Amino acid sequence: MSKKAIVTGGAGFIGKHLVAGLRQEGFEVSVVDIKETGDVRKFDELKAAFTGAQYVFHLAALPRVQYSIEHPQETHETNVNGTLNVLLAARDCGVKRVVFSSSAAVYGDQEVVPLHEDMPAQPKSPYGLHKYIGEKYCKLFSELYGLQTVCLRYSNVYGPGADPNGAYALVVAKFLKQKQDGEPLTICGTGENTRDYIAIADVVQANLLAATGGLVGVGEIINIGSGQETSVNTIAALVGGKTERIEPRVEPARSVADITRAKKLLGWEPSISVEDGISALIRTI
Numbered sequence: 001m002s003k004k005a006i007v008t009g010g011a012g013f014i015g016k017h018l019v020a021g022l023r024q025e026g027f028e029v030s031v032v033d034i035k036e037t038g039d040v041r042k043f044d045e046l047k048a049a050f051t052g053a054q055y056v057f058h059l060a061a062l063p064r065v066q067y068s069i070e071h072p073q074e075t076h077e078t079n080v081n082g083t084l085n086v087l088l089a090a091r092d093c094g095v096k097r098v099v100f101s102s103s104a105a106v107y108g109d110q111e112v113v114p115l116h117e118d119m120p121a122q123p124k125s126p127y128g129l130h131k132y133i134g135e136k137y138c139k140l141f142s143e144l145y146g147l148q149t150v151c152l153r154y155s156n157v158y159g160p161g162a163d164p165n166g167a168y169a170l171v172v173a174k175f176l177k178q179k180q181d182g183e184p185l186t187i188c189g190t191g192e193n194t195r196d197y198i199a200i201a202d203v204v205q206a207n208l209l210a211a212t213g214g215l216v217g218v219g220e221i222i223n224i225g226s227g228q229e230t231s232v233n234t235i236a237a238l239v240g241g242k243t244e245r246i247e248p249r250v251e252p253a254r255s256v257a258d259i260t261r262a263k264k265l266l267g268w269e270p271s272i273s274v275e276d277g278i279s280a281l282i283r284t285i
Contacts, residue, residue: 002028004053005211006095008086009060011035013162014101014154014203018057021204033060040082046089053093055211058086059101061130068127079130087141087149097148097217099210100138102131104155104196104225104255113229114258117153117221139219148217150210152203155225155257158277159200160284171232172197172278175239180285185241189248191233196225196256199272209266216265225257226270238278 005022009015010031022029030049032038038045040060050056061079062068068075083100090098107115108122123129131153138149158172165174175185206224210216236243262268 002026003055004028004030005055005057006030006032006050006053007057007059008032008038008040009058009101012059013159014157014200015059016161017159017200018059018204018207021201021208022057025208027055040085041077043085043089046085047093050089050093050095054096056086056090056095056098057101057207057211058083058098060086061101061127063103063127065105065125065127068125068130072126075126076130079127080133083130083134084137087137087147091141091145091147095147097150097211098138098141099207100134100149100151102135102151102153102221103128104153104223104257106132106135106153107255109252113254114227114256115223116258117223117261135219135221142217142219149219150213150216151219151221152206152210152224153221153257154203155196155198155223155255157198157200157203158281160281162200171195171235172239172281175236176281176285179239179241179282184244185236185239186244186246187232187236188246191236191243191245192231192253193251194229194231194254194256196228197230197235197274197277198224198226198270199274199277202226202270202272205271206262206266206268209268213266220261220265222262222265223257223259224262224268225259226274227257227259228274229254229256230274235274235278238275239282
């Protein structure tokens with residue numbers, strides 16, 4: 001019997017790569033995406049799509065932090081109510097496991113790094129709060145209804161096809177676009193603030209392991225990152241070219257994920273360094 005998987009948000013940056021990875025592994029994949037085939041806000045559409053599926057990868061969201069601040073009601077409808085609809089449809093359709101794409105935005109500002117999953121959530125935006133609520137719903141559905149769930153908290157995901165204006169890996173994608181256009185790379189403030197950059201291929205592998213792994217399924221929260229701090233200045237140096245300093249913005253000074261749990265529960269660790277990942281991207285422009 002073929003393995004049937006649903007990817008909500010499958011027309012987005014991460015979703016497209018995940019769909020391709022699943023198909024390469026022999027999955028029969030269907031996409032639910034507002035751009036193409038369906039809307040997570042519409043429960044009946046989800047139930048029809050989920051029938052016969054064993055796995056659901058829930059990526060569909062309105063992911064921009066600033067947009068969620070400006071439009072909290074609209075983003076709540078998709079990010080929270082949509083997630084509840086996905087879990088209800090998965091429960092009703094007998095889905096084996098839901099893999100929920102969460103975000104390091106759940107952490108907010110923390111005084112120490114690396115960020116580990118047992119830290120108290122301190123989201124600083126509706127988007128971060130929405131993802132935290134989604135994690136709690138996943139845990140609850142496992143406890144109440146026996147639906148297997150696992151939550152992956154992504155760091156800054158980068159790779160081919162990332163939107164330079166999007167929520168994921170804004171710095172990497174934007175710098176590459178600026179380099180391609182012959183423009184200086186714009187660095188906010190000192191450029192010494194750090195993030196954890198993770199290649200899309202590694203994120204896809206983490207999703208596959210989260211779906212099929214035998215040590216998860218009861219709402220575990222698992223960081224998916226490189227486990228390495230990289231400054232904006234370092235990213236700019238890797239991309240190469242002239243730089244230009246612009247006004248700093250209010251954001252955490254440091255961010256890096258503790259990936260011990262991912263190694264333990266999923267047998268996963270990143271295989272692509274940020275140096276190799278950016279080098280490969282440069283060769284495509």
